[in-house]
Amino acid sequence: MPDSNVQPLAMMLEKLQRRSTFTVNEAAALLGLPFRLAALNAASYIVREGDDPQYCCVILSGWAYRHKTARNGARQILAIHFKSELVGVNHGLLAAADHSIQTLSAADVAYISHDALLKVAAEFPNIAQALWRETLVEASVAREWIVNVGQRDARQRIAHLLCELVVRQNAGPVPASYSIDWPLTQEQLGDATGLTAVHVNRTVQRLRATGLISTNRRSVTILDWPALQQAGAFDQAYLHLPEAQPADMRQRPAPV
Amino acid sequence: MPDSNVQPLAMMLEKLQRRSTFTVNEAAALLGLPFRLAALNAASYIVREGDDPQYCCVILSGWAYRHKTARNGARQILAIHFKSELVGVNHGLLAAADHSIQTLSAADVAYISHDALLKVAAEFPNIAQALWRETLVEASVAREWIVNVGQRDARQRIAHLLCELVVRQNAGPVPASYSIDWPLTQEQLGDATGLTAVHVNRTVQRLRATGLISTNRRSVTILDWPALQQAGAFDQAYLHLPEAQPADMRQRPAPV
DNA sequence: CGTTAATTTGAGACCATTCAATTTCGGTGG
């Protein structure tokens, strides 16, 4: 179990505060939500498509992803989530889950019942608005994913996804040379970008060969952040992060 | 101007009531929202990407669509909206619009200021929840679009989109032989499905040749609804409509 | 009835897929 011993929901609050402001009472109400901790193995289901779960969940450590399986068995990954994010709220206001949520790596989570969350939201309109706002951002990200699979070629798609994950993991500017843990297999990367694992492999090789990134089985290192952003036609506006530091990030020189 | 002379917002309320229930006071508050009517030509912008509009808008007649332009100039259509739908609410809680909203045909709309809408939402938590729920459905639809462009071939993509629009336009079951006005050009249909106009053309021809639909410049007729659903691997669960009448729809025989 | 946008057609090129086999890496047990 991670730093969650202190106050598991504190990191959730902090993340919400990037886009919303709360009074002391509101913050206390959020931190006071009842929760149940769980340590999940990799590939554990948090929500299964078709279910009607009674809880949502904060990711305390590890990665999770949303996905949906088409009739022909093809799987499409719809979003990727990590530490501090609250997932599955959507299923509180809608009957049947329209997609699955599953861990990508081993993960610690805190389950919160929809009842409790909606009660707090009803009591504090500003909290309801903050949660609504997060939903709007999720929708914005989903739209960008439509653009990604609909309009970009393999190289752009992969570069764009990499950029999104790097920016979302960094509150501040992206350091010149930056490594992130990377629990996605190339097959999963293909499921997220609408490509086959084989083609993902060849495309990642090209990204490496051109010096944009380096990879190993468990991590990805960004070697040329400006070039990667350009390769992915990446513009972080759709993430609706508070202070955009694009200038900051772009001016950082590539590492030697 | 359409039947809006009586009460333009009534059809919006009715649509919201498909997924939410309101007290008399809440309904009155929604109907009492101040609005400004406008008659828009085809291809008029309601919201432009990057703007920070102060209003959202109810479509009283006609079609509208959301879209985004990638760096290379390629346009991706993200959603299609028609009569009774409230669009652009997202821009009330987020600073800069992350996509554009534009009319597809001539349209009558009622503008509602975000201020007024958010005030009503703050006063009536149940209204806030209803609007939040609609946002969740929009996100669900966006996710299905990711699946559409990410996992399906041209024939499936087009059939699926057709199915979605047909179901969303019909509150109840889809009649055996059913025509809808169709303001989308094949180029726009391509922008919505991530295909070129040329390939859309060839694919639509195949759908016609196999007897699933017939088309002319301004309308589409569904000739074999069960077959069209199958061709698109369509399952309406993601639309989160109240009473699913899939059985009803599937049992209807194809017209002679 | 002319003008313009939209649809349609053809042929060639290309990006991505498929299928299959091989290699590498990381974890595991002895």
Next chain:
DNA sequence: CCACCGAAATTGAATGGTCTCAAATTAACG
């Protein structure tokens, strides 16, 4: 600590769906 195992990554070659680039035809509108 090393050999082994299985999953993941990598490679090759052939196929195919979709794109590109024109050019021709059709339908809608004033």
